[in-house]
Amino acid sequence: MNCLEFRQLKLSDPDCISEEASLHQSGCPECARFEREIHELDASVHMALTVAVPEGFAAKVLLNQSLQAHPRRPKRWYWMSMAASFFFAVVLFQWSPAETLDEEIITHLDHEAHQVHGNSGDISEDEVRNVLFAVGGDIDHSLGSVTYASICLIDDMLVAHFVVKDGKETYTLIVIPQEIDENMPFQTRHWRGLIVPHPTGSLAVIASTQTESIPDFLQVAKRYGASIKRATI
């Protein structure tokens, strides 16, 4: 290593300690002095760069996050109907171990069966977006009329659970951060639906078996799937 190479190295990476550089430095007093100068320069630069952080800044950041992440409180009727429905669901609930994703979804739906027939309160787009954020999703364009939105746990995964109205039809949409390879249709006594791969992982579209006609789930999944995108940093 010659003097030029040594100085270039120290100007770009003063803390770099290579054998070659050390050897050169020990035999070249001029470069040793240059190295000291650069370290002094960096110490001064460090002082010049150090700006005092505003007092209580971390607390301010946390407060801002809590205000943004926790939207308005619900109306009283909403909670009352949820509580009543919950006890109804508990009475009906019979536990059975769920294994596959569709079984997990069905078990979850059986717990929350009341939502499909619940109130028709409109959920705002901000609330829909907040629920989607919890599972790494975002709105691409409006889902239309959303009457229920919740963050739920399915197989220890946070999922976004929505109930949407499309004319006379009511669908449950579940956005799941688990990838699947192919479409998974399913049907039980109460539910029929389809889980499809989606940029967020997968998307389940479910309808009650009590509907008059059998929906084209693939088309429904495509339509609602296009409204939801994977959030990007």
Place this chain on the structure above:
Amino acid sequence: MVVRPLKEPSWNILVSDKVLDVMANKQARYENLVNAYSPWLYRYAYWLSGEKSAAEDLVQETFLRAWRFLDSLKDEASAKSWLTTILRRENARKYERKQFQYSDVDMDSISSETKEFDARPEVSALRIALKNLPGKYREPLVLQVLEGYSLKEIADMFDLPRNTVATRLHRARQKLRSVLQDDTAENRQRR
């Protein structure tokens, strides 16, 4: 799957105890990040944006975004780089269009920022020199000097070849040295 009593959370979404547990863990993890890295991010944002209020906004936006994507941070050891990258992108989104120039800064206001900075004359001169450095030289220097990022880490963050980053750091220090040397020569002449 166990059905638990539903609680009324502080927001407009129904969640069970288990979901609340998961979210409480997320909140605790988030608070640790804010407490650990907000000072660094604020300083970095200050040198990126050139304004205290812009720096605060940038860090706020960075942490809001971090909250939304916290699940994608798999390794806590890479949290600082992850947050720094988010902040850089946020800055690019919000402030690059503004094309804020450090030369627009009133130098008197810099030297009067005695509460925020070390106010010694030689440090003030260096601070003005830093503010006048083009962003492409200043930014890697801030990362290296203030937080000890390696050349490789900076190159990865900027998506640039290592040699390009080395050249920028080399030029940044050369410029600062020449400013300091000019300053010293000027002071000698005055005496």
